[in-house]
Amino acid sequence: MGTAKRERQKAGRQARIEAARTAQRKAETRRRIVLSIGIVVFVAAVAGVLALVNRDDKSETAATSTTLDPITDSTPATLPPQVESALGKPCVALSEPLPSGAPDVPIEPGPPPTELVVEDLVEGQGEPVPENATVTINYIGVSCSTGQIFDSSWSRGAPATFPLNGLIQGWQQGIPGMKAGGRRLLVIPPDLGYGSSGSPPKIAPDETLFFVIDLISFQPPTTG
Incomplete structure:
Protein backbone atom coordinates (compact mmCIF):
# COMPACT_ATOMS: atom_id res chain seq x y z
CA MET A 1 0.00 0.00 0.00
CA THR A 66 6.20 78.05 -58.61
CA THR A 67 8.38 80.97 -57.54
CA LEU A 68 9.73 82.94 -60.49
CA ASP A 69 12.10 85.88 -60.49
CA PRO A 70 9.99 88.36 -62.49
CA ILE A 71 13.03 89.50 -64.45
CA THR A 72 14.36 86.22 -65.81
CA ASP A 73 13.14 85.01 -69.15
CA SER A 74 11.83 81.63 -67.98
CA THR A 75 8.60 79.85 -67.09
CA PRO A 76 7.90 78.17 -63.71
CA ALA A 77 7.49 74.39 -63.70
CA THR A 78 4.06 74.72 -62.06
CA LEU A 79 1.98 77.79 -62.80
CA PRO A 80 0.02 79.45 -59.97
CA PRO A 81 -3.76 79.93 -60.37
CA GLN A 82 -4.83 81.78 -63.51
CA VAL A 83 -4.71 85.59 -63.33
CA GLU A 84 -7.00 87.78 -65.44
CA SER A 85 -5.35 89.10 -68.59
CA ALA A 86 -4.31 92.77 -68.73
CA LEU A 87 -5.04 92.91 -72.46
CA GLY A 88 -6.90 96.12 -73.37
CA LYS A 89 -6.54 97.63 -69.89
CA PRO A 90 -5.08 101.15 -69.65
CA CYS A 91 -2.08 102.05 -67.55
CA VAL A 92 -2.72 103.59 -64.13
CA ALA A 93 -0.51 105.61 -61.82
CA LEU A 94 1.61 103.99 -59.12
CA SER A 95 -0.83 102.74 -56.49
CA GLU A 96 1.45 102.02 -53.52
CA PRO A 97 4.34 103.64 -51.65
CA LEU A 98 7.84 103.36 -53.07
CA PRO A 99 10.42 101.27 -51.20
CA SER A 100 12.97 103.28 -49.26
CA GLY A 101 15.52 104.82 -51.64
CA ALA A 102 13.67 103.83 -54.82
CA PRO A 103 13.08 106.45 -57.54
CA ASP A 104 9.68 107.49 -58.84
CA VAL A 105 8.27 105.46 -61.72
CA PRO A 106 6.80 107.93 -64.24
CA ILE A 107 3.71 106.14 -65.52
CA GLU A 108 1.47 108.11 -67.83
CA PRO A 109 -2.13 106.87 -67.38
CA GLY A 110 -3.84 105.78 -70.55
CA PRO A 111 -3.32 103.23 -73.33
CA PRO A 112 -0.06 101.30 -72.90
CA PRO A 113 2.67 101.70 -75.53
CA THR A 114 2.81 98.92 -78.11
CA GLU A 115 6.57 99.24 -78.68
CA LEU A 116 9.58 99.29 -76.38
CA VAL A 117 10.17 102.70 -74.76
CA VAL A 118 13.74 103.53 -73.71
CA GLU A 119 14.30 106.85 -71.95
CA ASP A 120 17.39 107.99 -70.06
CA LEU A 121 16.38 109.84 -66.88
CA VAL A 122 19.99 110.33 -65.77
CA GLU A 123 23.00 110.09 -68.08
CA GLY A 124 25.83 107.92 -66.83
CA GLN A 125 29.54 108.11 -67.55
CA GLY A 126 32.11 105.84 -69.11
CA GLU A 127 31.74 103.02 -71.57
CA PRO A 128 28.23 101.92 -72.64
CA VAL A 129 26.94 98.48 -71.72
CA PRO A 130 27.40 96.08 -74.65
CA GLU A 131 24.96 93.33 -75.57
CA ASN A 132 25.19 90.10 -73.53
CA ALA A 133 27.08 91.85 -70.71
CA THR A 134 26.54 91.00 -67.03
CA VAL A 135 25.06 94.01 -65.23
CA THR A 136 24.85 95.02 -61.58
CA ILE A 137 21.81 97.22 -61.08
CA ASN A 138 19.12 98.53 -58.80
CA TYR A 139 15.65 98.37 -60.30
CA ILE A 140 11.93 98.68 -59.62
CA GLY A 141 9.15 97.14 -61.73
CA VAL A 142 5.49 98.24 -61.86
CA SER A 143 2.53 96.65 -63.66
CA CYS A 144 0.82 99.00 -66.11
CA SER A 145 -2.77 97.85 -65.47
CA THR A 146 -2.65 97.87 -61.66
CA GLY A 147 0.06 100.38 -60.73
CA GLN A 148 1.43 97.80 -58.30
CA ILE A 149 5.12 97.11 -57.69
CA PHE A 150 5.88 93.49 -58.57
CA ASP A 151 9.62 93.53 -57.86
CA SER A 152 12.29 95.89 -56.55
CA SER A 153 15.91 95.48 -55.53
CA TRP A 154 15.45 98.47 -53.20
CA SER A 155 12.93 96.38 -51.22
CA ARG A 156 15.64 93.76 -50.67
CA GLY A 157 18.23 96.37 -49.70
CA ALA A 158 20.87 95.23 -52.21
CA PRO A 159 21.53 95.53 -55.96
CA ALA A 160 21.17 92.54 -58.26
CA THR A 161 23.55 91.08 -60.84
CA PHE A 162 22.20 89.49 -64.04
CA PRO A 163 23.64 88.24 -67.33
CA LEU A 164 21.61 90.08 -69.97
CA ASN A 165 21.26 87.02 -72.17
CA GLY A 166 19.17 85.33 -69.45
CA LEU A 167 16.61 88.13 -69.13
CA ILE A 168 13.39 89.10 -70.87
CA GLN A 169 13.78 90.62 -74.33
CA GLY A 170 12.76 94.07 -73.12
CA TRP A 171 15.84 94.15 -70.88
CA GLN A 172 18.13 92.59 -73.47
CA GLN A 173 17.17 95.33 -75.90
CA GLY A 174 16.69 98.19 -73.44
CA ILE A 175 19.74 98.06 -71.16
CA PRO A 176 22.63 98.02 -73.69
CA GLY A 177 23.95 101.55 -74.15
CA MET A 178 23.51 102.53 -70.48
CA LYS A 179 26.54 103.91 -68.63
CA ALA A 180 27.56 103.47 -65.02
CA GLY A 181 25.67 105.90 -62.79
CA GLY A 182 22.86 106.20 -65.32
CA ARG A 183 19.15 105.79 -64.68
CA ARG A 184 16.83 104.55 -67.42
CA LEU A 185 13.08 104.10 -67.86
CA LEU A 186 11.96 101.03 -69.80
CA VAL A 187 8.35 100.49 -70.84
CA ILE A 188 8.10 96.91 -72.08
CA PRO A 189 5.11 95.64 -74.10
CA PRO A 190 3.88 92.10 -73.47
CA ASP A 191 5.60 90.56 -76.49
CA LEU A 192 8.99 91.65 -75.10
CA GLY A 193 8.06 90.69 -71.51
CA TYR A 194 5.98 87.67 -70.48
CA GLY A 195 3.46 87.64 -73.31
CA SER A 196 0.12 85.87 -73.01
CA SER A 197 1.38 83.62 -70.18
CA GLY A 198 2.46 86.37 -67.79
CA SER A 199 4.18 85.42 -64.56
CA PRO A 200 1.27 84.87 -62.11
CA PRO A 201 0.41 85.91 -59.54
CA LYS A 202 2.45 89.13 -59.75
CA ILE A 203 2.47 89.74 -63.50
CA ALA A 204 -0.77 89.19 -65.42
CA PRO A 205 -0.88 87.80 -68.95
CA ASP A 206 -0.47 90.48 -71.65
CA GLU A 207 0.86 92.95 -69.07
CA THR A 208 2.92 96.00 -70.00
CA LEU A 209 5.83 96.52 -67.60
CA PHE A 210 7.39 99.77 -66.36
CA PHE A 211 10.95 99.64 -65.02
CA VAL A 212 13.30 102.26 -63.66
CA ILE A 213 16.87 100.92 -63.66
CA ASP A 214 20.04 102.33 -62.09
CA LEU A 215 23.22 100.89 -63.58
CA ILE A 216 25.97 100.40 -61.01
CA SER A 217 28.51 98.50 -63.11
CA PHE A 218 28.85 95.85 -65.78
CA GLN A 219 31.16 93.11 -67.01
CA PRO A 220 31.59 92.70 -70.79
CA PRO A 221 30.69 89.30 -72.22
CA THR A 222 33.47 86.76 -72.32
CA THR A 223 34.81 85.82 -75.71
CA GLY A 224 36.09 82.53 -77.05
Whole structure:
Protein backbone atom coordinates (compact mmCIF):
# COMPACT_ATOMS: atom_id res chain seq x y z
CA MET A 1 0.00 0.00 0.00
CA GLY A 2 2.85 2.38 0.77
CA THR A 3 4.30 1.87 -2.67
CA ALA A 4 0.97 2.58 -4.39
CA LYS A 5 0.56 5.79 -2.40
CA ARG A 6 4.00 6.99 -3.34
CA GLU A 7 3.26 6.25 -7.01
CA ARG A 8 0.05 8.26 -6.82
CA GLN A 9 1.86 11.15 -5.17
CA LYS A 10 4.59 10.96 -7.79
CA ALA A 11 2.01 10.95 -10.58
CA GLY A 12 0.27 13.93 -8.98
CA ARG A 13 3.49 15.89 -8.79
CA GLN A 14 4.27 15.04 -12.41
CA ALA A 15 0.81 16.18 -13.47
CA ARG A 16 1.20 19.46 -11.59
CA ILE A 17 4.61 20.01 -13.18
CA GLU A 18 3.22 19.34 -16.65
CA ALA A 19 0.28 21.66 -15.95
CA ALA A 20 2.65 24.39 -14.80
CA ARG A 21 4.82 23.90 -17.87
CA THR A 22 1.78 24.04 -20.13
CA ALA A 23 0.56 27.23 -18.45
CA GLN A 24 4.06 28.73 -18.80
CA ARG A 25 4.17 27.81 -22.50
CA LYS A 26 0.75 29.38 -23.06
CA ALA A 27 1.80 32.55 -21.21
CA GLU A 28 5.00 32.73 -23.29
CA THR A 29 2.99 32.26 -26.48
CA ARG A 30 0.57 35.03 -25.48
CA ARG A 31 3.50 37.32 -24.62
CA ARG A 32 5.09 36.70 -28.03
CA ILE A 33 1.78 37.38 -29.81
CA VAL A 34 1.26 40.63 -27.89
CA LEU A 35 4.85 41.68 -28.60
CA SER A 36 4.47 40.89 -32.31
CA ILE A 37 1.24 42.90 -32.51
CA GLY A 38 2.93 45.80 -30.72
CA ILE A 39 5.84 45.75 -33.18
CA VAL A 40 3.47 45.69 -36.17
CA VAL A 41 1.45 48.62 -34.78
CA PHE A 42 4.63 50.60 -34.05
CA VAL A 43 6.06 50.00 -37.54
CA ALA A 44 2.76 51.00 -39.15
CA ALA A 45 2.63 54.18 -37.07
CA VAL A 46 6.20 55.14 -38.01
CA ALA A 47 5.49 54.43 -41.69
CA GLY A 48 2.40 56.65 -41.51
CA VAL A 49 4.35 59.52 -39.95
CA LEU A 50 7.12 59.22 -42.56
CA ALA A 51 4.56 59.20 -45.38
CA LEU A 52 2.93 62.34 -43.97
CA VAL A 53 6.27 64.14 -43.66
CA ASN A 54 7.24 63.10 -47.18
CA ARG A 55 3.93 64.36 -48.54
CA ASP A 56 4.41 67.72 -46.76
CA ASP A 57 7.95 67.99 -48.13
CA LYS A 58 6.68 67.34 -51.65
CA SER A 59 3.95 69.93 -51.22
CA GLU A 60 6.47 72.48 -50.02
CA THR A 61 8.77 71.66 -52.93
CA ALA A 62 5.91 72.06 -55.39
CA ALA A 63 5.01 75.41 -53.84
CA THR A 64 8.61 76.53 -54.04
CA SER A 65 8.87 75.51 -57.68
CA THR A 66 6.20 78.05 -58.61
CA THR A 67 8.38 80.97 -57.54
CA LEU A 68 9.73 82.94 -60.49
CA ASP A 69 12.10 85.88 -60.49
CA PRO A 70 9.99 88.36 -62.49
CA ILE A 71 13.03 89.50 -64.45
CA THR A 72 14.36 86.22 -65.81
CA ASP A 73 13.14 85.01 -69.15
CA SER A 74 11.83 81.63 -67.98
CA THR A 75 8.60 79.85 -67.09
CA PRO A 76 7.90 78.17 -63.71
CA ALA A 77 7.49 74.39 -63.70
CA THR A 78 4.06 74.72 -62.06
CA LEU A 79 1.98 77.79 -62.80
CA PRO A 80 0.02 79.45 -59.97
CA PRO A 81 -3.76 79.93 -60.37
CA GLN A 82 -4.83 81.78 -63.51
CA VAL A 83 -4.71 85.59 -63.33
CA GLU A 84 -7.00 87.78 -65.44
CA SER A 85 -5.35 89.10 -68.59
CA ALA A 86 -4.31 92.77 -68.73
CA LEU A 87 -5.04 92.91 -72.46
CA GLY A 88 -6.90 96.12 -73.37
CA LYS A 89 -6.54 97.63 -69.89
CA PRO A 90 -5.08 101.15 -69.65
CA CYS A 91 -2.08 102.05 -67.55
CA VAL A 92 -2.72 103.59 -64.13
CA ALA A 93 -0.51 105.61 -61.82
CA LEU A 94 1.61 103.99 -59.12
CA SER A 95 -0.83 102.74 -56.49
CA GLU A 96 1.45 102.02 -53.52
CA PRO A 97 4.34 103.64 -51.65
CA LEU A 98 7.84 103.36 -53.07
CA PRO A 99 10.42 101.27 -51.20
CA SER A 100 12.97 103.28 -49.26
CA GLY A 101 15.52 104.82 -51.64
CA ALA A 102 13.67 103.83 -54.82
CA PRO A 103 13.08 106.45 -57.54
CA ASP A 104 9.68 107.49 -58.84
CA VAL A 105 8.27 105.46 -61.72
CA PRO A 106 6.80 107.93 -64.24
CA ILE A 107 3.71 106.14 -65.52
CA GLU A 108 1.47 108.11 -67.83
CA PRO A 109 -2.13 106.87 -67.38
CA GLY A 110 -3.84 105.78 -70.55
CA PRO A 111 -3.32 103.23 -73.33
CA PRO A 112 -0.06 101.30 -72.90
CA PRO A 113 2.67 101.70 -75.53
CA THR A 114 2.81 98.92 -78.11
CA GLU A 115 6.57 99.24 -78.68
CA LEU A 116 9.58 99.29 -76.38
CA VAL A 117 10.17 102.70 -74.76
CA VAL A 118 13.74 103.53 -73.71
CA GLU A 119 14.30 106.85 -71.95
CA ASP A 120 17.39 107.99 -70.06
CA LEU A 121 16.38 109.84 -66.88
CA VAL A 122 19.99 110.33 -65.77
CA GLU A 123 23.00 110.09 -68.08
CA GLY A 124 25.83 107.92 -66.83
CA GLN A 125 29.54 108.11 -67.55
CA GLY A 126 32.11 105.84 -69.11
CA GLU A 127 31.74 103.02 -71.57
CA PRO A 128 28.23 101.92 -72.64
CA VAL A 129 26.94 98.48 -71.72
CA PRO A 130 27.40 96.08 -74.65
CA GLU A 131 24.96 93.33 -75.57
CA ASN A 132 25.19 90.10 -73.53
CA ALA A 133 27.08 91.85 -70.71
CA THR A 134 26.54 91.00 -67.03
CA VAL A 135 25.06 94.01 -65.23
CA THR A 136 24.85 95.02 -61.58
CA ILE A 137 21.81 97.22 -61.08
CA ASN A 138 19.12 98.53 -58.80
CA TYR A 139 15.65 98.37 -60.30
CA ILE A 140 11.93 98.68 -59.62
CA GLY A 141 9.15 97.14 -61.73
CA VAL A 142 5.49 98.24 -61.86
CA SER A 143 2.53 96.65 -63.66
CA CYS A 144 0.82 99.00 -66.11
CA SER A 145 -2.77 97.85 -65.47
CA THR A 146 -2.65 97.87 -61.66
CA GLY A 147 0.06 100.38 -60.73
CA GLN A 148 1.43 97.80 -58.30
CA ILE A 149 5.12 97.11 -57.69
CA PHE A 150 5.88 93.49 -58.57
CA ASP A 151 9.62 93.53 -57.86
CA SER A 152 12.29 95.89 -56.55
CA SER A 153 15.91 95.48 -55.53
CA TRP A 154 15.45 98.47 -53.20
CA SER A 155 12.93 96.38 -51.22
CA ARG A 156 15.64 93.76 -50.67
CA GLY A 157 18.23 96.37 -49.70
CA ALA A 158 20.87 95.23 -52.21
CA PRO A 159 21.53 95.53 -55.96
CA ALA A 160 21.17 92.54 -58.26
CA THR A 161 23.55 91.08 -60.84
CA PHE A 162 22.20 89.49 -64.04
CA PRO A 163 23.64 88.24 -67.33
CA LEU A 164 21.61 90.08 -69.97
CA ASN A 165 21.26 87.02 -72.17
CA GLY A 166 19.17 85.33 -69.45
CA LEU A 167 16.61 88.13 -69.13
CA ILE A 168 13.39 89.10 -70.87
CA GLN A 169 13.78 90.62 -74.33
CA GLY A 170 12.76 94.07 -73.12
CA TRP A 171 15.84 94.15 -70.88
CA GLN A 172 18.13 92.59 -73.47
CA GLN A 173 17.17 95.33 -75.90
CA GLY A 174 16.69 98.19 -73.44
CA ILE A 175 19.74 98.06 -71.16
CA PRO A 176 22.63 98.02 -73.69
CA GLY A 177 23.95 101.55 -74.15
CA MET A 178 23.51 102.53 -70.48
CA LYS A 179 26.54 103.91 -68.63
CA ALA A 180 27.56 103.47 -65.02
CA GLY A 181 25.67 105.90 -62.79
CA GLY A 182 22.86 106.20 -65.32
CA ARG A 183 19.15 105.79 -64.68
CA ARG A 184 16.83 104.55 -67.42
CA LEU A 185 13.08 104.10 -67.86
CA LEU A 186 11.96 101.03 -69.80
CA VAL A 187 8.35 100.49 -70.84
CA ILE A 188 8.10 96.91 -72.08
CA PRO A 189 5.11 95.64 -74.10
CA PRO A 190 3.88 92.10 -73.47
CA ASP A 191 5.60 90.56 -76.49
CA LEU A 192 8.99 91.65 -75.10
CA GLY A 193 8.06 90.69 -71.51
CA TYR A 194 5.98 87.67 -70.48
CA GLY A 195 3.46 87.64 -73.31
CA SER A 196 0.12 85.87 -73.01
CA SER A 197 1.38 83.62 -70.18
CA GLY A 198 2.46 86.37 -67.79
CA SER A 199 4.18 85.42 -64.56
CA PRO A 200 1.27 84.87 -62.11
CA PRO A 201 0.41 85.91 -59.54
CA LYS A 202 2.45 89.13 -59.75
CA ILE A 203 2.47 89.74 -63.50
CA ALA A 204 -0.77 89.19 -65.42
CA PRO A 205 -0.88 87.80 -68.95
CA ASP A 206 -0.47 90.48 -71.65
CA GLU A 207 0.86 92.95 -69.07
CA THR A 208 2.92 96.00 -70.00
CA LEU A 209 5.83 96.52 -67.60
CA PHE A 210 7.39 99.77 -66.36
CA PHE A 211 10.95 99.64 -65.02
CA VAL A 212 13.30 102.26 -63.66
CA ILE A 213 16.87 100.92 -63.66
CA ASP A 214 20.04 102.33 -62.09
CA LEU A 215 23.22 100.89 -63.58
CA ILE A 216 25.97 100.40 -61.01
CA SER A 217 28.51 98.50 -63.11
CA PHE A 218 28.85 95.85 -65.78
CA GLN A 219 31.16 93.11 -67.01
CA PRO A 220 31.59 92.70 -70.79
CA PRO A 221 30.69 89.30 -72.22
CA THR A 222 33.47 86.76 -72.32
CA THR A 223 34.81 85.82 -75.71
CA GLY A 224 36.09 82.53 -77.05
